[in-house]
Amino acid sequence: MIIAVEGCAHGELDQIYRSVEHLARQRNVKVDLLICCGDFQAVRNESDLQCMAVPDKFRHICSFYKYYSGELKAPILTIFIGGNHEASNYLQELAYGGWVAPNIYYLGYAGVVQYGGIRIAGMSGIFKGHDYLKGHFERPPYSNSSMRSAYHVRSLEVFRLKQLKENIDVFISHDWPRGIYNYADTRELLHWKPFFRDEIANNVLGSQAGETLLHELKPKYWFAAHLHCRFAASVQHNEHQTTEFLALDKCLPRRQYLELIDIPHSDSCEGFEFCYDPYWLAILQSTNHLLSVRATTQYMPSGGPGCNERWDFYPTEEELEKVKALFGNDFKIPYNFSITAEPFKPRANYNRNAQQAQPQLNPQTTEFCEKLGIDDPLEKLIGKPVVLTAPVVNPDEIALEDDDEAGLEDQSGDATAVEGNDLFFVDTKPQKRSKMNLPQPQMKTEEKSTLDVKKESVVETVNEAIAEVKVAEEEPTLHAEKESVDKSVNETIEEVNVAEEDVPTVKKFKRRNQELYMNEESST
Numbered sequence: 001m002i003i004a005v006e007g008c009a010h011g012e013l014d015q016i017y018r019s020v021e022h023l024a025r026q027r028n029v030k031v032d033l034l035i036c037c038g039d040f041q042a043v044r045n046e047s048d049l050q051c052m053a054v055p056d057k058f059r060h061i062c063s064f065y066k067y068y069s070g071e072l073k074a075p076i077l078t079i080f081i082g083g084n085h086e087a088s089n090y091l092q093e094l095a096y097g098g099w100v101a102p103n104i105y106y107l108g109y110a111g112v113v114q115y116g117g118i119r120i121a122g123m124s125g126i127f128k129g130h131d132y133l134k135g136h137f138e139r140p141p142y143s144n145s146s147m148r149s150a151y152h153v154r155s156l157e158v159f160r161l162k163q164l165k166e167n168i169d170v171f172i173s174h175d176w177p178r179g180i181y182n183y184a185d186t187r188e189l190l191h192w193k194p195f196f197r198d199e200i201a202n203n204v205l206g207s208q209a210g211e212t213l214l215h216e217l218k219p220k221y222w223f224a225a226h227l228h229c230r231f232a233a234s235v236q237h238n239e240h241q242t243t244e245f246l247a248l249d250k251c252l253p254r255r256q257y258l259e260l261i262d263i264p265h266s267d268s269c270e271g272f273e274f275c276y277d278p279y280w281l282a283i284l285q286s287t288n289h290l291l292s293v294r295a296t297t298q299y300m301p302s303g304g305p306g307c308n309e310r311w312d313f314y315p316t317e318e319e320l321e322k323v324k325a326l327f328g329n330d331f332k333i334p335y336n337f338s339i340t341a342e343p344f345k346p347r348a349n350y351n352r353n354a355q356q357a358q359p360q361l362n363p364q365t366t367e368f369c370e371k372l373g374i375d376d377p378l379e380k381l382i383g384k385p386v387v388l389t390a391p392v393v394n395p396d397e398i399a400l401e402d403d404d405e406a407g408l409e410d411q412s413g414d415a416t417a418v419e420g421n422d423l424f425f426v427d428t429k430p431q432k433r434s435k436m437n438l439p440q441p442q443m444k445t446e447e448k449s450t451l452d453v454k455k456e457s458v459v460e461t462v463n464e465a466i467a468e469v470k471v472a473e474e475e476p477t478l479h480a481e482k483e484s485v486d487k488s489v490n491e492t493i494e495e496v497n498v499a500e501e502d503v504p505t506v507k508k509f510k511r512r513n514q515e516l517y518m519n520e521e522s523s524t
Helices: 013-027 064-069 088-092 144-149 155-162 186-192 194-201 208-217 278-286 317-326 363-372 377-382 402-416 445-471 477-501 511-517
Strands: 002-006 033-036 078-080 098-101 104-106 110-115 118-123 170-172 221-224 231-236 242-247 258-262 274-276 385-387 423-425
Touching: 002 013, 013 033, 013 064, 013 258, 064 098, 098 363, 110 155, 110 278, 118 155, 118 208, 155 208, 155 278, 170 208, 186 194, 274 278, 278 317, 278 363, 317 363, 363 377
Parallel strands: 002 033, 033 078, 078 104, 118 170, 170 221, 221 242
Antiparallel strands: 002 258, 098 104, 110 118, 110 274, 231 242, 385 423
């Protein structure tokens, strides 16, 4: 099988496909598969651009949107993993992989597939130690920080990949495995990248997670990118297992960004069918309970002393049979791509200041998770979409009053405010409007005294703070702090005084009854 390997794509799909065609014609071969090693930039529109953690000068719409919209179609099957220049909001919809465009497949945070009997595994993102043990807590719209941490490798994906024991033909990553430079002549590398010298000397160039997987999985080939240069190495694990490593440059003129490789294959699917890997599916299913969407540290099971939980998730025969039953022993990847955002429309001056879009679930992931019985990380973050429909009115009931009709108009207006999208992510059911119009609930006389207590407590606390400031009053930098505290004291006391005047002395209603006495304005 002839596989074309691309380094960093950076959204230049038109050029990459032209280059593949040129090389195939030059060598008189047929290319069966294109593998891209990250920085793919699957940008659908201007909003996706705002989810890329790159300087503004690198925010270009490029050509992916043409393949997404159907204007163009990838001439060969294309498989890619994510890097650090990605529209993370779109890729986050496909945590377990999926079609980002017709004939273009994303492997997800980590994934294993088979094509023509060749087993291909991959891991997206780059390694950063401070985020490695966290869950997938990021969600759009991103902050400057979460926009970057969204593409950092997590221990969960590495743990899952380490459960694989069958031979891996090809492994794909964006950054290099740490220490790979020790298996080739580094002089040539330093000739092109002299600023790598200190990192190589300190053994910090590359991914620690990648280094672990390289020596545990021992794949036949490992393809990477990220450092924008061509570099080849050969890792001899033992007498029978060797990994041929190849890193390539980014897609630019006169750069070594593309290479054709002939990999022997034995077809386990009919023809060159694109299939799920049943072992990977079983691992996803058995480790679903380890999925976290929190920004807290989470350790994977280690099997060390005192560990009573399962730590080896290599699939058992029973787990494999369960997966086979769920998929009817047919692991062919369904072609279920669907457009989930409006594609970019070329114009003279497109909106470079577009806002990040709200998160949304992808039907491909929903279908996959429901079939396998696992959680979608994004759904755990944002909840399931609820379709708002018009209320069903029973003609036998009393006719709606004018206020109720106005309420329905308000609900319709809310839907229009979200650009006509009928999907809303909500945590609670919408509350019915009350037909009652009664006075505001009011508090007991005794509760008025709590304001006095609050007032005295605030004054006492702030006086203590002022006293501390006065001790160091000689320091010029503390005068501004004292003035700020004084101002805060006066404002706080004034707020308490204002609230104090408005407290009448009437009976207090229980909390569960208060909403019945809210006026129309406060209940909408």
